[in-house]
Amino acid sequence: MATLCDVEQAVCQIKDGDIILAGGFYGNGTPELIVDELLRQGQKNLTVINNDGNTTEKGVGRLVAAGQVKKCIFSWCGRLAVLPKLIEEGKIELELCPQGTFAERIRAGGFGLGGVLTPVGLGTLVEEKWAQRVSLNGKDWLYHTPIRGNVAIIEADRADTEGNLVFYLTQRAFSQAMCFAADLVIVQVNKPIEPAGCIHPQDVHVPGVVVDILVQG
Amino acid sequence: MNSKELIACRVAQEFKNGEMVNLGAGIPNLAVKYIKEGVKIYLQAENGIVGCGPHDPSKPIDLFSTDAGENPVSIIPGGAIVDSCTSFGLIRGRHLSTSVLGAMQVDIEGNLANWMVPGGKIAGMGGAMDLVCGAKRVIATMEHCTKDGSPKILKRCTYPLTGQKVVSMIITELSVFMVTPQGLVLTETAPGVSVQEIRQKTEASFEVSSDLQEMVLN
Numbered sequence: 001m002a003t004l005c006d007v008e009q010a011v012c013q014i015k016d017g018d019i020i021l022a023g024g025f026y027g028n029g030t031p032e033l034i035v036d037e038l039l040r041q042g043q044k045n046l047t048v049i050n051n052d053g054n055t056t057e058k059g060v061g062r063l064v065a066a067g068q069v070k071k072c073i074f075s076w077c078g079r080l081a082v083l084p085k086l087i088e089e090g091k092i093e094l095e096l097c098p099q100g101t102f103a104e105r106i107r108a109g110g111f112g113l114g115g116v117l118t119p120v121g122l123g124t125l126v127e128e129k130w131a132q133r134v135s136l137n138g139k140d141w142l143y144h145t146p147i148r149g150n151v152a153i154i155e156a157d158r159a160d161t162e163g164n165l166v167f168y169l170t171q172r173a174f175s176q177a178m179c180f181a182a183d184l185v186i187v188q189v190n191k192p193i194e195p196a197g198c199i200h201p202q203d204v205h206v207p208g209v210v211v212d213i214l215v216q217g
Numbered sequence: 218m219n220s221k222e223l224i225a226c227r228v229a230q231e232f233k234n235g236e237m238v239n240l241g242a243g244i245p246n247l248a249v250k251y252i253k254e255g256v257k258i259y260l261q262a263e264n265g266i267v268g269c270g271p272h273d274p275s276k277p278i279d280l281f282s283t284d285a286g287e288n289p290v291s292i293i294p295g296g297a298i299v300d301s302c303t304s305f306g307l308i309r310g311r312h313l314s315t316s317v318l319g320a321m322q323v324d325i326e327g328n329l330a331n332w333m334v335p336g337g338k339i340a341g342m343g344g345a346m347d348l349v350c351g352a353k354r355v356i357a358t359m360e361h362c363t364k365d366g367s368p369k370i371l372k373r374c375t376y377p378l379t380g381q382k383v384v385s386m387i388i389t390e391l392s393v394f395m396v397t398p399q400g401l402v403l404t405e406t407a408p409g410v411s412v413q414e415i416r417q418k419t420e421a422s423f424e425v426s427s428d429l430q431e432m433v434l435n
Contacts, residue, residue: 025264025301026287028280051301052343078340087339094339099263100305100347107302120309120350123381125333126342157281169281169298170264176300205300 002163002211004193010186010213011037014151018043021106021149021182022050022060023175026079029167030059031155031188033217038153039066047071049106049147051099051174053080064092073147075099095130101144103174108146110180117141152182155217156206159189162196163208172205179206190217218434220390223407224358226251226434227388228317231356232258236314237307239263239348242286244358245317253435259296261313263344265304268296285344305344309351316352318345320359320387322374325421327384327396329357330376342379349380361389361418368420370394370401391415393432394423405432 011034014020024030038046039062046069048060053074056065061080063069071093077083086092097105104116117134120126121142127133131142154175157168165187167175179185193214218226221244229251232238237259240246249271252258260269262284269284270291278289292298299307307313322330329349332342349355359369370387387394392415393405401423403415412425 025285026283028264028283028287052341074341076341076343078338084339096341098342098346099301099344100309100351103301103305118309118350120347122350124342124346124378126346169279169292170262170266170283171281172298172300173264173304174301177302 002159002161002208002214004161005213005215007033007037007215010034010215011041013184013186013213014038014043016043017045018150019047019148020049021147021152021178022048023152023154023173023178024054024059025051025170025173026054027058029155029171029173029175030054031153032059033188033215034153034186035060035062038063038068042068044068045070047073049073049149051075051102053077053083055079056082067091071095073097073102075102096126097130097144098126103177105144105147106174106177106181109148110177113146115146116144118144147181149178149182150184152178152185154179154185154187156187156189158191158194158199159187159211159214160194160196160199160208163187163211163214164199164204165206165208165211166199166203167205176205179210184213185211186213186215187211188215188217192216220360221247223390223434224360224388227393227432228356228358229253230433231315232256233314234258237261237267237312238315238317239308239313239352241318241345243319245319248317261304261307262290263304263308263348265299265301266290266292266296267299267307268293270296305347308344308347311351311353313348313352315354315356316348317356317358318348320357320369322369322371322376323357323384323387324371324374325400327382328374329355329379329384330374331379333377335376345379349383354385355383356386356388357384358388361391368418371420391418400424402426403429405430407432
């Protein structure tokens with residue numbers, strides 16, 4: 001069951017030091033209205049978990065540029081020009097995670113699993129810096145901890161008043177898994193929010209029971 | 218045909234009807250235009266498309282229909298959209314026939330380096346480590362030498378690895394190599410290129426296939 005809020009009220013629920021799961025593959029799927037409001041309210045010491053951070057002008061990269069972020073977990077951040085300097089100055093910590101492992105760590109976090117065992121990244125810097133090699137059943141794997149957030153900020157195409165969500169095309173990406181992996185799920189809905197029953201149950205990507213706040217985009 | 222187009226054209230000869238293929242940015246993506254008539258492949262975009270098609274320039278750009286490089290794309294009739302967990306399940310779960318990636322270095326063991334230059338800009342590995350680990354076949358593409366003429370097919374990669382012992386095949390503008398448990402085997406030379414020239418431009422030692430052919434480009 002979701003509550004409809006204006007964006008200001010919704011973002012007031014996000015506190016300094018929170019871990020934020022942010023949907024979006026570059027611009028596609030990024031809840032820019034929620035990011036706008038985070039910039040305005042100025043929460044600090046955030047941990048931002050997103051595929052790519054996008055840029056200094058778009059997406060959660062704006063929070064990084066504004067100095068609101070102390071740690072990021074990305075799979076790729078080649079467009080976020082401000083990041084290397086902030087890392088060099090010791091102002092921000094960056095953890096890189098292979099994209100599929102990143103998705104699976106979020107899924108593990110949301111679905112009550114103890115982590116991820118994957119062959120991806122064996123013998124690479126990922127093993128040296130961010131994961132642990134384990135041997136099980138005669139094979140080597142990298143163990144990664146699950147990822148959870150205090151908050152997930154998500155963009156969806158459609159929602160009903162129950163919070164049932166439908167994504168549009170590749171807007172979905174990591175957002176579907178992220179909705180299960182945070183204590184508070186805030187969703188920017190691009191189309192007018194519909195009465196319950198308007199979305200056919202078999203079309204629902206995320207059931208409304210895990211969605212907390214809807215913001216009309 | 219310039220070097221990159223030649224490599225892309227040779228890559229496209231590898232595609233078999235019905236395969237799911239992931240093409241990396243740069244040279245691999247160029248291979249789309251050389252796909253042979255009658256061959257239908259399912260291009261996978263790791264942000265969640267099975268059956269990626271070209272953007273139709275007569276239609277407006279849909280910002281929600283993008284590939285993993287944020288390029289506007291279409292989805293072919295019969296294509297599918299999945300979330301990132303499923304997309305990488307397809308990759309890691311060995312459902313992907315072929316991953317074609319741009320390489321910086323490849324070595325005798327089939328180790329691949331393509332995500333980071335020591336001391337260079339921090340970017341991250343994106344989906345590359347998953348792709349090379351999960352695909353049934355990994356084709357590394359690159360120009361044979363760096364801009365200053367140094368070899369990129371090495372005894373041992375010097376850059377941080379993307380994956381250990383993952384490359385099956387190397388395609389450059391001069392040559393095609395297969396990576397075997399015994400080492401590299403030169404199987405094709407580009408038109409007008411001698412084995413001697415390839416030896417000069419390759420640090421790694423290699424065998425020459427008894428069935429050495431000239432690269433067929435069409």
